[in-house]
Amino acid sequence: MQEVTRYIQTHRDDFERDLADLLRIASVSADSRQNSETRRAAEWVAGQFKQCGLAPEIIPTAGHPLVYAETPAVPGKPVALVYGHYDVQPPEPLDEWITPPFEPTVRNGNIHARGATDDKGQMLTHVKGVEAWLNSVGKLPIQVKFLIEGEEEVGSVNLAPFVERHREKLACNAIVISDSSQFAPGVPAITYGLRGIAYYELKLRGPKQDLHSGTFGGAITNPAGALATMLAALKDADGRIQVPGFYDEVLPLTDRERAEYRALPTTEEQFMQSVGVDGMFGEAGYTALERRWARPTCDINGLTSGYQGEWAKTVLPARASAKFSFRLVPNQDPKKISAALQKFLEARVPPGIQMELVDHHGAPGIVISLDSPYMRAATGAISAAFGRPPVFVREGGSIPIVNTFSRQLGADVLLLGWGQNDDNTHSPNEKFNLNDYHLGTLASACLWEEISRLPPTKQ
Secondary structure, X not given: OHHHHHHHHHOHHHHHHHHHHHHOOOOEOOOHHHHHHHHHHHHHHHHHHHHOOOOOEEEOOOOOOEEEEEOOOOOOOOEEXXXXXXXXXXXXXXXXXXXXXXXXXXXXXXXXXXXXXXXXXXXXXXHHHHHHHHHHOOOOOOEXXXXXXXXXXXXXXXXXXXXXXXXXXXXXXXXXXXXXEOXXXXXXXXXXXXXXXXXXXXXXXXXXXXXXXXXXEOOEOOHHHHHHHHHHOOEOOOOOEOOOOOOOOOOOOOHHHHHHHHOOOOOHHHHHHHHOOOOOOOOOXXXXXXXXXXXXXXXXXXXXXXXXXXXXXXXXXXEEEEEEEEEEOOOOOHHHHHHHHHHHHHOOOOOOOEEEXXXXXXXXXXXXXXXXHHHHHHHHHHHHHHOOOOEEEEEOOOOHHHHHHHHHHOOEEEEEEOEOOOXXXXXXXXXEEHHHHHHHHHHHHHHHHHHXXXXXXXX
């Protein structure tokens, strides 16, 4: 590792220039006007692999292309697959950026640009870690495969079918994904669990048109009032979700997990201050961290009904709708939740109202064993690079493709985030700390050596 470490240290400026070059490419996958830029980003990533002496493939899809590359096989050693994405979120609102989103600028040790932390910078740490091995030692101690996509920010619609069709090509023992955050500055983390999601739209229809509330109010059901009543029925006063059977298959927190969460360097007062509130609400009997990471939740994401303009309009609206979602924990089945929810809401439809429940999408949660040998390898690599062992956290959000990888490839997933919680992901002034960029590159390089010490396992 000495030669590899020395290469990373002496090429810091080169690595930063390469990151800036990638960040200048406006690869906004949701914007068809940027399709040529998105293609250019795929070609740029492929060019990085070519510079390392690899033979990358740019694989067309019905949308934006995939980039695949692999280092030579190492018989008798495990195989790792690195997943990342080169596409980025739209940069709007542009007037809130201090510097233009595709003109990377360094301020206070951070590089600011759209995609800096999500996911160009984090993805590139693994490319550079492999470059360091190949250019200093000449080979890696294990085989590393790369699958880099251009549609993560628009739902990865073409990735899952590709994985299902190419299980042999992608066969591996561990899947490495860096698209998340450390716990705090100077406190690296391994994310070992993700919540799933079930997302719905509830539509209620009453009279054939909007009516005068003075003339008709009190004689027919108001769809907006019905919507409020039905949504309120989803949870009780203690924050427990009331859909029958909702908690039947919830994976409970272990004593070990709860003890580790209590030991993390944070307080609920700090959390409230960070989000700007003076109080909290949630399922009774659990801390804020436990509720955010490992308990199921229900949240209203949007409400629409009636008059929203200036001043007043005394209207009884004909329609009302809401978008809401459940965050699910491991073992909960989105399909079972949907069936139970449909019955629950149908039983609460008042007279004169017609209901439609739209099931937009769902994905289960996932949890990875803390006793996995690959988890221990990642712990060793991060400890060597960052100078302290990582903490183990769950993530309250959802990354549905992780379930696809785990299910189709049967491999352990390592979610190793080098970003920070204040990196403004999906927001103006996105950033990535350059020191974390280099430490992440070193940790990635160390990971391949740590994994090489593990006994080979069946793929």
